[in-house]
Amino acid sequence: MKRSKTMEFGVGLFMLAGILGLVFLGLKVSGLDLQRADDTYELRANFANIGGLKPRARVTMAGVTVGRVESIELDTEFYDAVVVMSLDSSLAGKLPDDSTAAILTSGLLGEQYIGLSVGGSPEMIAEGEAIRDTQSALVLEELIQQFVSNLTKD
């Protein structure tokens, strides 16, 4: 087979399209963030029960996504869950230290995410510190259990 300019051009376009496709998949489909390292800062929050929260879940404030969950670990001292979140650096030093973090569910079957709401304290949370006021995930089974035990008491 003879090699011609159009053939080379076609192969070049093909490879370029493949690389562009990978970039599209990375940015648009998996939501990869290129400037993650320097544009975020970390906060921690302890929850009594995280329900079905997973790493990479959204962290929102007033419904706007402001960060992601980095990791979830068990605190062996208090036996609760430590959730490390990376937040947009534009929020650094602007969250009052009585802000609250709650684990919420989008829709009835949707994924779980963390909703932050701002407090009114003049003191701000520094990077790496923990949000003290947290609200655990609603676990449906526990609610039903409480409801049933209340019913049987009456």
Next chain:
Amino acid sequence: MIERITHMGRRGCDLLEAVGRASIFLGQSMLGRPSAEGFSLWVAQVYAVGVLSLAIVLVSGLFIGMVLALQGYTILVGFGAEDALGQMVSLALLRELAPVVAALLFAGRAGSALTAEIGLMKATEQLTSMEMIGVDPLRRIVAPRLWAGFVSLPLLTIGFSVVGVYGGYLVGVEWLGVFEGSYWGNMQASVGFFTDIGNGVVKSIVFAIVVTWIAVFQGYDLVPTSEGISRATTRTVVYSSLAVLGLDFVLTAVMFGGLS
């Protein structure tokens, strides 16, 4: 009875011998020092194997994405969970459908052509003549085709995924009215770059090696008659399809099945 066992043994020995020949064949053609015009031979093969397969792969990807969105929507809407459509379409495509379907199409479109081409070269004694004038057919004919296949199929798979996700968007968002933000948002929240896209690409690289290897070896090893060529072409498609589906199960079990 004894004859049966002997027959079985002979078949086993033949099989082992073929596997050994194929491995030596792969090693010899991959390890050879590339010749000066190797690059231009490779470009010509990428054009024949990759660029010309682009149309069938992209059209199939578009339709598979659209069908996934349509099927997924009718099921998910019953649970009020049609917002999860993007996540379903993208995970199904990236993890399974794109690598497997692209490899099957590649085996049918490019693999059979490779087998027939090399087989005809062998039947018309072009390969022997090349050896006579001191050109190594493994390096001149086989190596560029192997490398072209290894590069082309992963690129085709990526194209398949992209077009499939877009097909799902067309049906899900534009036609059935899923909210655009939840289509892309749920997708981005659940797809991991290395866990899903990376593993899909790794799968497609494995399939590329297996399919191209089978196709080229079947062409190189066939009985040089017209019947031999037709049989080898059939075997290429059958063996590579089975190998892709079987390997896919193993790879899925290792990557996503929690075995590790």
